[in-house]
Amino acid sequence: MKCPFCHHEDTQVIDTRVSEEGDSIRRRRRCAHCDKRFTTYERIELAMPVIVKKNGSRTEFDPTKLRASFMLALRKRPVSAEAVDAAIHRIEEKLRSSGEREVISGHVGELVMRELKRMDKIAYIRFASVYKSFEDIAEFEDAIAEVGHDRKSVAK
Structure with missing residues (x-):
């Protein structure tokens, strides 16, 4: 996952949690290059016909x-x-x-x-x-x- 701040491609997941509804996963990440932290979300994507x-x-x-x-x-x-x-x-x-x-x-x-x-x-x-x-x-x-x-x- 690219860092949104410096665009470096090496980021590390430091925390993973499932949402209260159970329909997404929240991940806290840290950039190995600039050391900034950011959050990503993983959700199911179902395409409409x-x-x-x-x-x-x-x-x-x-x-x-x-x-x-x-x-x-x-x-x-x-x-x-x-x-x-x-x-x-x-x-x-x-x-x-x-x-x-x-x-x-x-x-x-x-x-x-x-x-x-x-x-x-x-x-x-x-x-x-x-x-x-x-x-x-x-x-x-x-x-x-x-x-x-x-x-x-x-x-x-």
Whole structure:
């Protein structure tokens, strides 16, 4: 590990500790050349899968696009920013833990719909109408009936 002060390549680890969460390792180091000390952190890095769009093009996963979709569907709805953050985190975890290197965009859309359905039924209908390209009132009615059916089965 290079020293951040003198850029010498010979540094020595003088202390190693696991973080309280257990997800990283903190190392105190000392430069053999300038004798200055510094800290490094070792963390697991799991790459997000590449998103394959309907037209076949590939793009990096972008959580800001995911957030924008949520915010558009949830516009003027009583859902907290923390709930949106938690939903985005769950989607990211599902994608990361899938182990897939590529995921079709439709799968991400389905994950968003599942989260919206749990959070806010109106936002779910809004998102579904755009995502599934509703053509007429009957498709809205079907989606509303589906949400109503889910609500009745939860009440039982």
